[in-house]
Amino acid sequence: MTAPPVKRARWVDFHCHLDLYPDHAHLIAECDREGVATLAVTTTPRAWSRNREMAAGANHVRVALGLHPQLVSEREQELGLFEKLLPEARYVGEIGLDAGPRFYKSFEAQERVFERILRMCAEQGNKVLTIHSVRTVAKVLQHLEKAFPADRGQVVLHWFTGSAAEARRAVERGCYFSINSEMLKSAKSRELVEQLPVDRLLTETDGPFVLVAGTAVRPVAVSNTVAQLAELRHVDPEEMRHQILRNLTMVVS
Incomplete structure (x- = not known):
């Protein structure tokens, strides 16, 4: 496994679907040029090998092996491929649960797939997971407590939308949280993010999937999110930038 994307990085984009941009290769080069330590998540196991091949020479891009909960109804049969590829993957995502109206009909299958992935990751150990938890934070935490002991790897809750109580439970479990600009738009979300431990x-x-003025944000846009977090937490932007980098080091070390 290649080294974690920390050394000489200036920024962190811990959850981005690089392969869904029309200029995938250019974006990888942009991440390297701008020093954005980027986790390129995949939505199906079949996408992982090509993504890894394209990022093979990158200094700051790493690729995660994923099976997105929104695609479980049509892709559950790829779980065998996921299991075959997992020994080669340090990073895992996007995985998780989604109980939104469009995807609730597959929820039983989602839980089955999610628990199996967690158990596989626990068996192998030293994995870093980025987890989707739409309307399912309590369920996600329940599955983590059941199938993925805290000493078997690190968990990052992507685009967290749970309650303050669920956030506290996630913190106690050892989880990290990846924050995007969309999460900082509403007063309610900002209040929740403000309460999360800065470390x-x-x-x-x-x-x-996040747009600004109708255009998809690119990884370098995390610089704006860092500035917003700094303002929210009443610290200097450079201090917040360095804190995020320290946190990344803790997650991937």
């Missing part, structure tokens, strides 16, 4: 924060874009 558990990472930044993300979730591009290309």
Whole structure:
């Protein structure tokens, strides 16, 4: 496994779908040029090998092996491929649960897949997981407590939308949280993010799904998120930037 994308990085985008941009290769080069330590998540196991091949020469891009909960209804059969590829993957994501109206019908299958992935990761150990938890934070934490002991790897909750009580439970479990610009738009979300321990924060874009002025954000846009977090926490932006980098080091070391 290649080294973690920390050395000489200036920024962190811990959850981005690089392969869903039209200029995938250019974006990888941009991450290197701008020093954005980027976790390129995948939505299906079949996408992982090509993503890894494209990022093979990158200094700051790492690729995560994923099976997105929103695709479980049509991709559950790829779980065998996931298991075959997992020994080669340090990073795992996007995985998780989604109980939104469009995907609730597959929730039983989602839970089955999620628990199996967690058990595989626990068996192998030293994995870093980025987890989707739409309307399912309590369920996600329940599965983690059941199938993925805290000493078997690190967990980052991507685009966290749970309650303050669920956030406290996640912190007690040892989870980190990746924050994007969309999460800082509402007063309620800002209040929740403000309460999270600063040493558990990472930044993300979730591009290309987050838009600014109708255009998909790119990994370098995390610089704006760092500035917003600094303002929210009443610290200097450079201090917040260095804190995020320290947090990344803790997650991937």
